[in-house]
Amino acid sequence: MGKNIAAKKRRQIAMILWHDGIHWVLKNEKDASLIIKAKELDELDKKLENALSKEWQKEPLEVYMRTDNDIIPEWMRPFMDHYFNRILELPLRY
Secondary structure, three states, X not given: OOOOHXXXXXXXXXXXXXXXXXXXXXXXXXXXXOEEEEOOHHHHHHHHHHHOHHHHHHOOEEEEEEEOHHHOOHHHHHHHHHHXXXXXXXXXXX
16 A cells, blocks of 8 residues: 555744735745745745755655734734644645
């Protein structure tokens, strides 16, 4: 029986996500070596998959996207964990 890639342990990467008014922007949390911009989240996901293709081909990745709190109105911040943070598994499966 073939192994399902979802069953494999995934290496985790932490990134920061925000919106600059035009684009969604994603930056590596540890350093600024990787910055990706896109108008739509779907496009952002695909660009991230392409940028990290050498890494996820070695082992599957789980990218945790923590939203920069400064883009969220203060009255909305109590709900941010439920609505704004994202986890993306690479490679994409859609």
